[in-house]
Amino acid sequence: MYTELKNQFDPLDIDIMTALQENARIPFSQLAEELKVSNSLVHQRVRKLREAGVLKDPIFPLRAGPLGYETCAFTMIMLKEARYLQAIVDELRKIPEIVECNNISGRYAIMVKIYTVNNSHLRDVVYEKIQPIDGIEGTNTFIAFETAFSRDVPLKLD
Numbered sequence: 001m002y003t004e005l006k007n008q009f010d011p012l013d014i015d016i017m018t019a020l021q022e023n024a025r026i027p028f029s030q031l032a033e034e035l036k037v038s039n040s041l042v043h044q045r046v047r048k049l050r051e052a053g054v055l056k057d058p059i060f061p062l063r064a065g066p067l068g069y070e071t072c073a074f075t076m077i078m079l080k081e082a083r084y085l086q087a088i089v090d091e092l093r094k095i096p097e098i099v100e101c102n103n104i105s106g107r108y109a110i111m112v113k114i115y116t117v118n119n120s121h122l123r124d125v126v127y128e129k130i131q132p133i134d135g136i137e138g139t140n141t142f143i144a145f146e147t148a149f150s151r152d153v154p155l156k157l158d
Helices: 011-022 028-035 039-051 082-092 119-130
Strands: 071-079 098-103 110-116 136-144
Touching: 011 028, 011 039, 028 039, 071 082, 071 119, 082 098, 082 110, 110 119, 119 136
Parallel strands: none
Antiparallel strands: 071 110, 071 136, 098 110
């Protein structure tokens, strides 16, 4: 059973991260008041968490559906040879419909997450933008009907 995380955080760090997960726009002064600590301590801890790479800059994530992206798909990519990996990743990064790219184990070396306007648009992305990339042997695409849930990693493991 997993009981420890790589980095150890004290209860205040966990309280700060939890609060920021719920509302990244909360003023540090309000957060300090809620946690019953000084404003400067909250600033110091957040700076420490950023420097440690735990906290990313707060952003407003965009929801694909309301923007007109009706199709979400995952495409698995086979490479002709492993030496093509970085060049392929560099080319995939240029395709705006690809929102995530992962190097994975198994027969497929890369898995990308794609948002497109519709299935026809998806076909064009896969056939005209991904498959022609030098070093790609083949692809296998799965369309997601819906995202049942998405969440951050847990702060505590039981």
